[in-house]
Amino acid sequence: MEGGRVKHFDTYANLSAAGVNFAGAVKFEASDSANRERSSSVGSAASDEGSVGAEEKAGFTDKEKEKGKNMTTAEEREEGAVSGGAYWTYIKEGGYGFFWASVAAQACARGSELGSMFWLATWTEDSIAATLTGTPFTNSETKWYFDIYAIIGIAGIVCLTVRSLTLANHRLRASRSLHEGLVSSVMAAPISYFDVTPSGRILNRFAADMDKIDLELTQSIAQGMGTVFNVLGAVVGICVATKGVLLIPLVPLGYAYYVIQKWFRKSSTEIQRVESITRSPIFSDFSQTLSGTSTIRAYGAAPRFVKSVKSHFDTNNTAYTLVQLVGLWLGIRLDVLGGLIGGIIAGLAVATQDSNFIPAGFLGLALTYSIEVTGFLKHGVRMIAQIEAQMNSVERVLYYTNNIEPEAPQTIEDTDPKEEWPSKGEVLIKDVRMRYRDGPEVLKGVTVSIAAGQKVGVVGRTGSGKSSLMIALFRIVELSGGSIEIDGVDISTIGTAPLRGGLSIIPQDPVLFNNTVRYNVDPFKSASDDEIREVLDKCRMGTVVDELEKKLDEVVTEGGENFSQGQRQLLCIARSVLKKPKILDSTVLTIAHRLGTVLDSDKVLVLDDGVVAEFDAPGELMKKKGGAFRGLVEASEKSENS
Numbered sequence: 207m208e209g210g211r212v213k214h215f216d217t218y219a220n221l222s223a224a225g226v227n228f229a230g231a232v233k234f235e236a237s238d239s240a241n242r243e244r245s246s247s248v249g250s251a252a253s254d255e256g257s258v259g260a261e262e263k264a265g266f267t268d269k270e271k272e273k274g275k276n277m278t279t280a281e282e283r284e285e286g287a288v289s290g291g292a293y294w295t296y297i298k299e300g301g302y303g304f305f306w307a308s309v310a311a312q313a314c315a316r317g318s319e320l321g322s323m324f325w326l327a328t329w330t331e332d333s334i335a336a337t338l339t340g341t342p343f344t345n346s347e348t349k350w351y352f353d354i355y356a357i358i359g360i361a362g363i364v365c366l367t368v369r370s371l372t373l374a375n376h377r378l379r380a381s382r383s384l385h386e387g388l389v390s391s392v393m394a395a396p397i398s399y400f401d402v403t404p405s406g407r408i409l410n411r412f413a414a415d416m417d418k419i420d421l422e423l424t425q426s427i428a429q430g431m432g433t434v435f436n437v438l439g440a441v442v443g444i445c446v447a448t449k450g451v452l453l454i455p456l457v458p459l460g461y462a463y464y465v466i467q468k469w470f471r472k473s474s475t476e477i478q479r480v481e482s483i484t485r486s487p488i489f490s491d492f493s494q495t496l497s498g499t500s501t502i503r504a505y506g507a508a509p510r511f512v513k514s515v516k517s518h519f520d521t522n523n524t525a526y527t528l529v530q531l532v533g534l535w536l537g538i539r540l541d542v543l544g545g546l547i548g549g550i551i552a553g554l555a556v557a558t559q560d561s562n563f564i565p566a567g568f569l570g571l572a573l574t575y576s577i578e579v580t581g582f583l584k585h586g587v588r589m590i591a592q593i594e595a596q597m598n599s600v601e602r603v604l605y606y607t608n609n610i611e612p613e614a615p616q617t618i619e620d621t622d623p624k625e626e627w628p629s630k631g632e633v634l635i636k637d638v639r640m641r642y643r644d645g646p647e648v649l650k651g652v653t654v655s656i657a658a659g660q661k662v663g664v665v666g667r668t669g670s671g672k673s674s675l676m677i678a679l680f681r682i683v684e685l686s687g688g689s690i691e692i693d694g695v696d697i698s699t700i701g702t703a704p705l706r707g708g709l710s711i712i713p714q715d716p717v718l719f720n721n722t723v724r725y726n727v728d729p730f731k732s733a734s735d736d737e738i739r740e741v742l743d744k745c746r747m748g749t750v751v752d753e754l755e756k757k758l759d760e761v762v763t764e765g766g767e768n769f770s771q772g773q774r775q776l777l778c779i780a781r782s783v784l785k786k787p788k789i790l791d792s793t794v795l796t797i798a799h800r801l802g803t804v805l806d807s808d809k810v811l812v813l814d815d816g817v818v819a820e821f822d823a824p825g826e827l828m829k830k831k832g833g834a835f836r837g838l839v840e841a842s843e844k845s846e847n848s
């Protein structure tokens with residue numbers, strides 16, 4: 207095919223005989239002079255072309271596949287009450303000063319509200335008494351009562367404003383700090399962590415948990431704090447108005463309230479945790495479906511995915527319904543408690559009406575508070591339980607922040623090489639051993655010395671360790687033995703930033719960003735448009751980009767879907783070439799699945815089961831009868847001809 211039209215259509219043998227170059231961009235590059243320019247501009251480049259199924263590629267045995275199914279660990283779930291540590295950390299991250307200032311302001315606001323009610327009751331009582339004695343209040347006396355009432359009211363408004371401002375500041379600082387901690391921890395995690403952690407779990411932390419912390423938790427804290435003081439205020443108000451008599455029934459009522467709220471909180475927090483966990487598979491479903499829509503459709507697997515999403519939603523909704531039901535359970539019990547308080551006050555008033563034990567104004571106040579207190583109690587317990595449940599999100603975020611073991615530091619000031627490193631590209635691999643997590647060694651003592659500027663093809667059967675060698679070179683996984691030196695620097699002694707910045711990799715699966723072509727080639731905005739264009743021309747993407755409506759500003763869609771697989775790879779190559787334009791001659795390691803691509807290399811490294819089988823010029827290796835490389839070439843020719 208060329209330019210969307212059929213160029214040739216015949217058998218492989220006939221096309222080969224006619225000299226048609228149909229092997230695709232990758233093979234073409236290997237022999238094309240433009241590619242020599244590309245290769246030469248890359249520091250120590252490692253490219254991995256061709257593709258095979260992930261499991262086949264890794265050469266998993268049945269036992270290993272079974273182990274792989276269980277590779278992801280179960281999502282961690284705390285049990286019992288949310289630890290005090292989560293509360294303190296949240297308060298600390300937002301700033302102790304802001305938090306305690308908001309508590310004090312809330313207490314003062316409630317105090318002034320109570321004060322104004324009592325002042326009103328006293329005013330009424332005094333006014334009635336004055337009228338009955340035939341000396342009603344003069345204007346100045348009424349004004350005095352009114353002024354005090356206004357002052358108390360204004361003090362309350364000021365306190366509420368201070369509370370809102372301090373709480374808003376606390377909320378912002380706490381959310382920001384928790385989010386930053388989570389980002390740094392996840393970004394510093396080693397690749398092995400992502401191997402065993404489904405992306406849905408991480409997304410759940412960043413999306414739902416952070417959303418709860420940002421929005422719901424602070425609202426609950428503000429309301430919870432307000433309600434606690436409302437309850438306290440109402441109880442104090444009732445006790446003062448009934449001259450302390452209510453304190454006696456308050457003891458058993460308080461105990462009953464304590465037991466009810468304890469039961470409620472226990473179940474509510476656990477159910478909320480289950481609800482959080484059952485959300486992760488939904489996120490995983492969405493991220494998998496978004497990234498694999500075309501594959502799902504191609505295999506007609508859409509109904510299976512829809513069924514899976516529905517079933518995960520059902521599980522999540524079951525937990526969510528239970529959260530609502532426990533709320534109703536609580537409501538009924540607290541209504542009964544509130545009714546009892548009102549009944550006791552009314553009974554007391556009726557029993558003592560002759561002695562005028564509770565003045566009419568204060569009785570009205572006590573009854574009003576007794577009606578209010580039911581609502582406050584209900585709201586208070588619900589808020590406390592809600593805070594506890596939402597604190598579960600803080601707990602989950604903190605778990606990731608504190609428990610992900612980071613990979614090696616990005617920079618080590620004392621040992622990091624100079625900026626121009628690696629200027630030559632001499633690679634010395636000495637007795638390198640490497641294993642994935644706690645698995646068996648996959649590199650079992652590889653020793654190779656690659657001279658500066660050499661082009662080396664890395665070949666070997668599937669699972670022989672080719673990709674693992676590249677992974678070791680970039681310190682994606684640390685060595686379990688041996689060392690790798692580049693231009694005399696042991697790479698294990700330096701930070702990962704200069705190491706990875708000094709090497710370039712063009713991966714088998716091209717990674718593109720949902721942004722413009724310009725951003726994809728030059729994500730760090732380090733080059734001019736002319737430089738980007740030059741690099742695109744070198745990579746044979748110049749004309750493709752020219753034909754785009756918006757040229758360099760054309761948006762690359764999610765996963766590069768609006769470009770062909772080859773074009774995606776070329777964009778990645780362009781990014782890599784742009785990164786190191788100063789180095790004229792560079793060392794290139796190419797993992798080759800098609801052996802033809804390494805025939806013009808300076809040397810070929812043949813790996814076999816994690817050890818070096820052969821390392822020499824391809825011509826020399828082809829002369830070796832019974833040699834590993836020759837065997838591979840013969841086998842591949844045989845399979846191509848059959």
Ligand SMILES: Nc1ncnc2c1ncn2[C@@H]1O[C@H](COP(=O)(O)OP(=O)(O)OP(=O)(O)O)[C@@H](O)[C@H]1O
Binds near residue numbers: 266645668669672673
């Ligand atoms: N992420 C991983 N976790 C655990 N083991 C792995 C992982 N990746 C690779 N392996 C193991 O390392 C061995 C070497 O794999 P590697 O990917 O390096 O082989 P390869 O030569 O690049 O294979 P291919 O030609 O198929 O790409 C595999 O047999 C597999 O058992």
